[in-house]
Amino acid sequence: MGGRGEDEDPRASLEGEKAKHLEAELTDDRFQEELRRTHRLGLPPADSIEDKALASTFQRGELPHFSGINTFLKAPFLEDVTKVGEHEVAVVGAPLDTGTTYRPGPRFGPEGMRRISSLYSPYYFEKGIDLREQLDMVDVGDIFITPANIEKAFDQITKGLEHLVAHGTFPVVLGGDHSIGFPTARGVMNAFGKKIGVIHFDRHLDTQKRDLDERMHTTPWYWAAHEHHFDLGNLVQIGIGGWQVPRPGVAPAREGGSLVMTAEDVERLGVEKTADLALEVAWSGGAEGVYLSFDIDAVDPGFAPGTGWPEPGGLYPREVLKLVRRFAAEGLLGMEIVEVSPPYDQSDVTSLLGVRLICEVLASSVAAGRLGRDRGGTPQTARAREIEERRAAAQGRDG
The missing domain is CATH 3.40.800.10 (Ureohydrolase domain)
Structure with missing residues (x-):
């Protein structure tokens, strides 16, 4: 390969290659929780459905994308x-x-x-x-x-x-x-x-x-x-x-800086x-x-x-x-x-x-750690820690 050293493999710098490995660091705890919720609230699926973990009788989760009541995401x-x-x-x-x-x-x-x-x-x-x-x-x-x-x-x-x-x-x-x-x-x-x-x-x-x-x-x-x-x-x-751009807005922008x-x-x-x-x-x-x-x-x-x-x-x-x-x-x-x-x-x-x-x-x-949890589920902000503690306490009360 023209004398290229092993450490120069261009694949190592590809964002797509890195992304494949980042996915492995993510938890799926909330997704599993959502699946349990869909079964509890939407009933388990019909007997003919093979992937019973994913489906419910009445849609209550993300899937299918084409149906359900739309909130943001x-x-x-x-x-x-x-x-x-x-x-x-x-x-x-x-x-x-x-x-x-x-x-x-x-x-x-x-x-x-x-x-x-x-x-x-x-x-x-x-x-x-x-x-x-x-x-x-x-x-x-x-x-x-x-x-x-x-x-x-x-x-x-x-x-x-x-x-x-x-x-x-x-x-x-x-x-x-x-x-x-x-x-x-x-x-x-x-x-x-x-x-x-x-x-x-x-x-x-x-x-x-x-x-x-x-x-x-x-x-x-x-x-x-x-x-x-x-x-x-x-x-x-x-x-x-x-x-x-209406001219009446230019002077306030100029004068206001x-x-x-x-x-x-x-x-x-x-x-x-x-x-x-x-x-x-x-x-x-x-x-x-x-x-x-x-x-x-x-x-x-x-x-x-x-x-x-x-x-x-x-x-x-x-x-x-x-x-x-x-x-x-x-x-x-x-x-x-x-x-x-x-x-x-x-x-x-x-x-x-x-x-x-x-x-x-x-x-x-x-x-950037400004919101939420890291890939392993650890809270990154004081706000996220407070929410996580409240959630854990509620789960403890529910048994």
């Missing part, structure tokens, strides 16, 4: 939100699109992302992460929205996010148009009580004061900066550009330098936490057509996936995916990209 539905503090991650829908100024439809974003998330398993091959085994996640359903009154809807969203964060959970918000960025950030800040930064993916600045005489999806960061614990100097805006990077900036700098600069600004000036707000229209509409204001020339999926991995590894307070509009989607590809971004953040947070 088939995670347990938590009806009693007063018990959300017993879990580490809470997925919540904010189906508001009253703030759209062109094509509506993001009110169906939570439904669309939950539905297509059934296509996924909780296992991430490349990184050797299994969210079912390593993360205590629930879906708390949607916030009750008042579509005829956007300000009341904002108050509802703020109260919901404040409740989740105050109980120690990592919120994953399924939008909704980007007007929800203001009330979600407000709820996070109210509960967190310390200065935060925001990393914002978008094609649009969203920093103007008013649009059509109201607070709309073009205004969230102007108003968030008027709350305690956040100013535009800690706002990083990635992917901005094109022919849909947000960091604006276009899609071409990302291409020129590369993912790593882009991430370094974004993290430096978001965490600057005494910020003690960072919130991620991802508008799906930041991605080129060739990959994300299902949105209200599609603008060619946006970011590519691999770029944004790499970027959110970096941001999650540094630690996040929570995240939101907004402006997914299923009525304008093709084959659910935009909804699926939203799901993939969320999964990427959660998996990277687990891999």
